[in-house]
Amino acid sequence: MRNINICPHKAQGWLGRAMAMCMAALLVAGCASRYPAAPLSAMTDDYNYIIGPGDIVNIVVWRNPELSMSVPVRPDGKITTPLVEDLPAMGKDPSTLARDIEKALAKYIRDPVVTVVVTGFVGPYSQQIRVIGEAAKPQVLAYKQKMTLLDVMIAVGGMTEFADGNHATILRASEGNAQYSVRLTDLIKRGDVSANVEMKPGDVLIIPQSWF
Numbered sequence: 001m002r003n004i005n006i007c008p009h010k011a012q013g014w015l016g017r018a019m020a021m022c023m024a025a026l027l028v029a030g031c032a033s034r035y036p037a038a039p040l041s042a043m044t045d046d047y048n049y050i051i052g053p054g055d056i057v058n059i060v061v062w063r064n065p066e067l068s069m070s071v072p073v074r075p076d077g078k079i080t081t082p083l084v085e086d087l088p089a090m091g092k093d094p095s096t097l098a099r100d101i102e103k104a105l106a107k108y109i110r111d112p113v114v115t116v117v118v119t120g121f122v123g124p125y126s127q128q129i130r131v132i133g134e135a136a137k138p139q140v141l142a143y144k145q146k147m148t149l150l151d152v153m154i155a156v157g158g159m160t161e162f163a164d165g166n167h168a169t170i171l172r173a174s175e176g177n178a179q180y181s182v183r184l185t186d187l188i189k190r191g192d193v194s195a196n197v198e199m200k201p202g203d204v205l206i207i208p209q210s211w212f
Contacts, residue, residue: 038149038170038180042198047145048093052124053077057089059101062113067105070119083108094118126173127201131156134163134207143201150196152205153188164210165189173202 051057053075061067071079077090084104089097094116105112121142122128129141129152136157144151149170159165165184172178180197184207187195199205 034167035169035179035181038182038197040197042200043146047201049118049121049145050124050127051089051092051094051097051118052122052127053090054120054122055089055118056120057094057097058117058119059098060115060117061101061105061109062115064109064112067109072120090124123201129199129201129203129205131205131207133168133205134160134209135205136160143199147199148196149182149184149199149205150187152199153184158188159184159207162209164208168205168207170197170199171204171206172200173204174200 051073053073055073056070057073057079058070059068059081067082069081071081073079073089077088078086079089080086081101084101087097087100087104092100098114098116101114101116102112105114121144123142127143129143129147130139131141131152132138135153136159139156141152141155153159163184165188166186168182168184170180170182172180182197182205183192183195186192
């Protein structure tokens with residue numbers, strides 16, 4: 001049987017080309033598996049803020065200052081005020097809550113007129129923005145109308161040095177957990193404002209770790 005001698009330099013060349021071909025295949029596969037780009041505009045004009053646990057609601061009862069006060073929404077989503085106990089507040093907008101308080105107070109005072117002002121915004125869990133993965137400070141954020149991807153990244157302090165920002169995705173619960181790709185590296189490090197997109201209530205921003 002003949003011995004086949006392979007020049008070490010040629011072997012290294014073949015190995016280098018093989019690795020390059022594998023790398024190219026991985027990149028092509030990664031590009032092919034990417035999600036569609038997130039739409040630039042995501043919000044609708046009929047958005048109303050929904051009260052959630054942890055919010056502070058300022059209740060003003062006209063001509064009844066003794067019944068007017070600020071109260072927190074408890075973890076169970078309810079509030080307690082003078083004459084009104086365990087009234088559900090979570091999931092309601094301020095106007096709806098005000099009408100519910102009026103109905104409850106109507107048992108004790110004549111024609112109550114109530115105004116509800118929300119402060120200390122937290123919102124319900126279903127509408128909060130969550131940032132996970134290679135963010136500098138992964139956290140949960142209260143959604144604000146017209147909030148953008150750039151607003152979110154400023155709030156979490158940007159990305160870690162290990163982040164693969166251009167392969168980040170948004171998981172959109174409001175659209176049946178549809179997933180969209182976003183270009184965080186282009187937006188944050190290259191200043192490409194075309195990569196800035198609007199967020200929706202309940203979005204989850206996932207920032208993966210770079211493999212290289």
